[in-house]
Amino acid sequence: YSKQQDETPAWKKVNYQNVYKDIADLLEDENYDDGSYGPVFVRLAWHASGTYDKKTHTGGSGGATIRHAPESEHGANAGLDVARRRLEPLKQKYRNISYGDLYTLAGVVAVQELGGPTVQWRPGRSDLQADACTPDGRLPDAAQGADHVRDIFYRMGFDDREIAALVGAHALGRCHTYRSGFDGPWNASPTAFTNFFYTELLNNTWVPKKWDGPKQFVDKQSGAFMMLPADMAFKTDPRFRTYIELYARDQDTFFNDFSAAFAKLLELGVKFPEDAPTYRFKPLD
Ligand code: CCH
The missing domain is CATH 1.10.520.10 (Peroxidase; domain 1)
Structure with missing residues (x-):
């Protein structure tokens, strides 16, 4: 047969x-x-x-x-x-x-x-x-700044706007000391996909966390939320900051750009x- x-x-x-x-x-x-x-x-x-x-x-x-x-x-x-x-x-x-x-x-x-x-x-x-x-x-090293982040994402073929959109995923989840060494969530609703990465980054005063761990930032007011050094680069770098401000005020544009990127x-x-x-x-x- x-x-x-x-x-x-x-x-x-x-x-x-x-x-x-x-x-x-x-x-x-x-x-x-x-x-x-x-x-x-x-x-x-x-x-x-x-x-x-x-x-x-x-x-x-x-x-x-x-x-x-x-x-x-x-x-x-x-x-x-x-x-x-x-x-x-x-x-x-x-x-x-x-x-x-x-x-x-x-x-x-x-x-x-x-x-x-x-x-x-x-x-x-x-x-x-x-x-x-x-x-x-x-993959990017969270301890570094804008130049490093650009090197990593340009190697993949992304531009500044796409990079700024992608990092908005840091509205989700948290850092774990037993995984990356960093600690804490970026905002109060880590299981909701929002534009809060941008709003928190811009609206809070971020101060170095006082601890024995790797350098990271906490919000001055509550101390409950965190930013990585690489996250902070999006606030200080002028070209990234343009998009951070855009996505903080316009969630629809963030959603569209994130989806495509x-x-x-x-x-x-x-x-x-x-x-x-x-x-x-x-x-x-
Ligand atoms: Fe990220 N991210 N990420 N990230 N990330 C971490 C956690 C998450 C960097 C570093 C870290 C993107 C870009 C970057 C998520 C999505 C994306 C952690 C903590 C570090 C460190 C890990 C731990 O301890 O569990 C750096 C640096 C960059 C860019 O420069 C991009 C892009 C995305 C997706 C589009 C998500 C989601 C988490 C949370 C994971 C969890 O377990 O809660």
Whole structure:
């Protein structure tokens, strides 16, 4: 007898709307952090993608090399094993999804379900092995300033406006001393996607935190919220500051710009199949 060969590529066998729903179901957990895995999913999607180098066309989310050592062990990726473990049951359930598609889609679901803009997304990444891991040092160092931030993001192919929009994701989540060494949330609602990164940055007086840890800033009034040295650079650098002021007064423009820049980030360096459709998922009710 002749064995029928199934030639449908794996990525076509996945119902991504169902994956979206299943990721959304994994967000909430009252025992984790501020009650949501959303922020750490966004950080996973970003670190999986932000290794891209436009000159050598290496890195990016395409191969999902962030799951392999040594990349998984890079200092910047500390704590992201938590997000990968949370998503692993979905890789088992949807065997045909690639890790690259799963991690990036998790970032999209988190942004949308935490109240952010819709973000276009395409499937079709195919996973690579550990030999494709990127070298350490491709992600930004929070202890540094505007020049460093520009070096890192220009290497990926972003301009100042896109960089200023992307860092608005620091409305979400918090820093953990046992991951990065830094400590605390950026604002009072770390599980809501807002333009608060910009409003807090501009409207507060930020003073150095008095502690033994790495240099960071706290708001003078309550001491409850934080900024990284790299965050402060967006306030002091005049070209970045123009966009910080824009996004602080105009949440719609922030949402539009963030959506476009985040979609671009998740696709850096990826060679999509020609017939991969673009999705814009509806947020769930
Ligand atoms: Fe970030 N980020 N990020 N970040 N980040 C951290 C946490 C989050 C920098 C440093 C840090 C982006 C850009 C930058 C998120 C999304 C984005 C932490 C704390 C550091 C340090 C990690 C910890 O301790 O858990 C620096 C430096 C830059 C740029 O210069 C961009 C771009 C994005 C997404 C678009 C999110 C979300 C978090 C919170 C994670 C959590 O677990 O709550």
